[in-house]
Amino acid sequence: MEILVEYAILVGVQEQNAEHFEYEMEELKNLAEAIEVNVVGQVTQNLERRNPTHYVGKGKIMEVKQLYEELDANLVIFNDELSPSQIRNLEQELEVKVIDRTMLILDIFARRARTHEARMQVELAQLQYTLPRLVGLRASLSRQGGGTGGGLQNKGAGETKLELDRRKIEDQIAKLRKDLEQVRDRRDTQRKQRKKSGIPVVSIVGYTNAGKSTLMNGLLRKIDEESAKQVYEENMLFATLDTSVRHLKFADNKEFLLTDTVGFVSKLPHHLVKAFRSTLEEARGADLLLHVVDVSNPEYRYMMEVTNDTLHDVGVENIKTVNVYNKSDLAGVPYPRKMDESIWISAKEAAGLDELVDLIKKRIFEQYITCKLLIPFDRGDVVSYLNNKANVKKTEYEEDGTMMTVEMDGSERIKFEEFIISH
Ligand SMILES: Nc1nc2c(ncn2[C@@H]2O[C@H](COP(=O)(O)OP(=O)(O)OP(=O)(O)O)[C@@H](O)[C@H]2O)c(=O)[nH]1
Secondary structure (H helix, E strand, C coil): CCCCCCEECCCEEEECCCHHHHHHHHHHHHHHHHHHCEEEEEEEEEEEEECCCEEHHHHHHHHHHHHHCCCCCCCEEEECCHHHHHHHHHHHHHHHHHEHHHHHHHHHHHHCCHHHHHHHHHHHHHHHHHHHHHHHHHHHHHHCCCCCCCCCHHHHHHHHHHHHHHHHHHHHHHHHHHHHHHHHHHHHHHHHHHHHHHHCEEEEEEECCCCCCHHHHHHHHHHHCCCCCCCCCCCEEECCCCCCEEECCCCCCEEEEEEECCECCCCCCCCHHCHHHHHHHHHHHEEEEECCCCCCCCCHHHHHHHHHHHHHCCEEEEEEEEEEEEEEHHCCCCCCCCCEEEECCCCCCECCHHHHHHHHHHHHCEEEEEEEEECCCCCCHHHHHHHHCCCCEEEEEEECEEEEEEEEEEHHHHHHHHHEEEE
């Protein structure tokens, strides 16, 4: 479903009580530009509710038609998901290629997907979206002179072709579902293994373009300048479509796993939330969420709301969260600055990363305790275990054994009970 058109008009309906309409239209423009479509005009309408047959009112359609003729546009993008009949009707009235917000987002996702899993997820979402809209879209695609439609020479041949296309799509959907189910099982197993390792998991979540990849890279660079692998980071929407898991181990032997997830966007089509479920579910197993926010964006509170709602939809709930207010350098707010559950940083300038790591450690190692142990000399195994696994603050050699002051996970205490002399 590659969109090859270049000059577009945006059309949006502001329903009563819609609060973030202007921002949504701005975002739609950014989404279009993300696939190199030039937005040359915009038509909006206030309506009690969107028109069920034509999305906008009849009169507005003429306005749209006039405008794209005047501006020589060749694509009309609608701010909401259109029903199959709306697409068909608009196609007929406008005689120009019509797409909606969902198709646009799907197209961006398709371009950005890099792993096999992400590609399968996008393809599934695209096919599920296409199936009920096959008639309208075929007209649209053949108008483009390409795509799956071909020319509909006569009704009979057209219908047979349509039926064939439908069957092919249904088969492919079934196959993708099965393959993705397997991937999901594999992920489940991996998540369980991680849980077993006892290493806490920290998941980065947040709106698209908030700076998640930049933050992940910044943290990795801090840990190990040499081996930090670059996560894809770019000023384009949805650069991140796949989760990646990194292991961070600090000088004090504290360690955690850091995972990155896909970015969220307002009106994320439900096919996509569903399709990316397994990626988003990664956050479900987390011990701590870092909710990255572009605090320089005037709509950042709304973006936080959208992210939280989407997480709620996939069952990510009741997980301790740190709000990471990123891009503070552009927001004119003091930074770095931290509170118990919030921190203001600039991932780009690597400002506030030490403070963030401290905050993460404080939140995920809350149950850590410090105690003093006396370990007999014939238990070198215990000394080496603690040196590897715990934060050893002091080691002294006494007559009857090694005295260690150690910070460790409270749940480990039971293992060393016999050696503990104070805590
Ligand atoms: N000024 C400034 N720019 C930043 C900061 N952090 C990230 N950026 C820029 O913001 C853009 C998006 O950053 P990414 O790290 O790709 O954002 P993301 O959240 O991973 O994006 P998606 O993959 O779309 O979900 C890039 O151009 C970054 O250089 C920051 O603290 N300050």
